[in-house]
Amino acid sequence: MAEAVNIKRLAQELNISIATVSKALNDSYEISLKTKNRVWDLAKQLNYTPNPAASNLRSHKTKTIAVVIPCVANNFFSLAIKGIEEIARQYGYHVLIYQTHENIEAEVTFTNSLLSGRVDGILTSVSSSEYNSEYYANLVKKIPLVFFDRVYENLDAVRVTTDDYDIAYEATKHLIECGCTKIAHLYGLDNLPAGKARFAGYVDALKAHELDVNEQFVVKYHDDETKNLENIKALLAQQKPDALFSSIEEFIIPAYTACRALGLRIPFDVKMLSFSNLSTAPLLAPSLTTITQPAFEIGREAAKCLFKILNNKQLDDEQNIVLKSMLIKRESTGC
Amino acid sequence: MAEAVNIKRLAQELNISIATVSKALNDSYEISLKTKNRVWDLAKQLNYTPNPAASNLRSHKTKTIAVVIPCVANNFFSLAIKGIEEIARQYGYHVLIYQTHENIEAEVTFTNSLLSGRVDGILTSVSSSEYNSEYYANLVKKIPLVFFDRVYENLDAVRVTTDDYDIAYEATKHLIECGCTKIAHLYGLDNLPAGKARFAGYVDALKAHELDVNEQFVVKYHDDETKNLENIKALLAQQKPDALFSSIEEFIIPAYTACRALGLRIPFDVKMLSFSNLSTAPLLAPSLTTITQPAFEIGREAAKCLFKILNNKQLDDEQNIVLKSMLIKRESTGC
């Protein structure tokens, strides 16, 4: 479709050799300024752009990274991608996106397909459906990889995460200080460190305030949306909690739907607090107290780490970068 | 990093020629089943994956498409990407993401860089900062390209859009039926067909109901967030509209902030209606009436069209696919 303008064509038009053109384009010290200028001018004039496949093949550098995540249509991940893309641009890299939809098979298929030299490195937030670190233990030996948010621990790879335990503790404490005594936990990511830490923060805050920690108050996330709705309804009907603390955004819809179905008014009958990266939440959703992760920053940090690795730069001491989340309170609605 | 397992290695181990291996891997009819099986088995055993750079170089197919959009951190675009990715997977394609941040220079730089054979085709939703169809008129001659949502018209390229005029008309009518008589329009995408159509639908609905169409009731979107806030505040203070109809999601924050600053209660003092693809809006934001575009479907349709083109299939008659948006009313809050 595009009229072939390559290094050979440039060489012909200028009556010099292909090698000279190549070197001139790469600003080699071996070439005279005069020749370089002739080459650069013609290249610009003919709108020459090097063929990436050819350079990849030769140099084994793709100038491309892959982002493997559960789903882009999620406030956290789309913001993270935004951050990743910003850094990638600075380095002149291209960004490939792969969505696993929490399917571990898809995850393995994608990452394997990336091992053939399609990308120079991978940024990933792993699927929550399983925790199989064996696969990743091998993977990190084969390709530069940085985990963000949903990570595998105890591997030789950089992780960028947030203060999940601390913020969950703080959030639970906040609910207690608002007068809640029967706080339920909507438990997501229970296979992953993030989910476990959030749950632990919740549990420890209850204990510290001498409130009962009761299994009946915990609903684990289920793939099946109707199940989630049912489980929350059952929780509300049987345990009558005065607050729901959700560790993932995906619980918001079933939680609200269940409350509405049972005629419970949020936040008056039941307070609602959830991890959520919805930027408009503070204005649009006055009934929802939120924990916001610095998703954009996480993306940026993760990308920066990857590029440091790709450029063989020393990583600053730590392999584990932890950023701070924010608890956004709603004084106006008593929470 | 990965130990070189290529076609040559397979050939050596099996004592057959490189060409035979290549053909076997591509399931050519020329090769006996027996040989194929030997090749496939060894390939699997050695975990062979073809080097994409090499095949691209040879075949001039990259199995990759690019998505060029203003920003991923946007409910519409992240859903569209989800749809695009789903279709791309079905065809075994990889997806590159480029964000323009509404910067026309970035847009041109990116798309130009894609012309060097990095991708087989492009899906794009163009920047709203300018309408310069000359560039795209040339571009569509050089590479398969499908526009979605934010399109250039009168070009030889497929467009996937929504019924902007109709839904804006319907939404405005709805506000009027709710008793509003002083409806302001927050005008976004004014350089693009989508924005113009939304505005036209608004204007025509007012006219049809014999309401004044007044320039003073229109606020155009501005890059500068503080300007938007000021302009909406001025609008509210001076014109005292009883409804704000926003043609883009980006106006929601300044609109709510302005109302709050002036002590106006939404939806009691001022009704609020906006184009928005926030899936949780119906539950979380009871004060906001929304127009939801089928973002996921748009992504899917656009991708399908592109793959039809890439496979030289006949496109069904039309070059312009129009999907329906949905007006989500809020009876409970009187709108």
Place this chain on the structure above:
DNA sequence: CTGTTAGCGCCTTCAG
């Protein structure tokens, strides 16, 4: 059915 040969576009010795 299998093998030989000749590149795709670029980069990189090495020789002039």
Place this chain on the structure above:
DNA sequence: CTGAAGGCGCTAACAG
């Protein structure tokens, strides 16, 4: 300072 030659891994024409 410039050019000739070889090869990255794979595919496709053409012989056998």
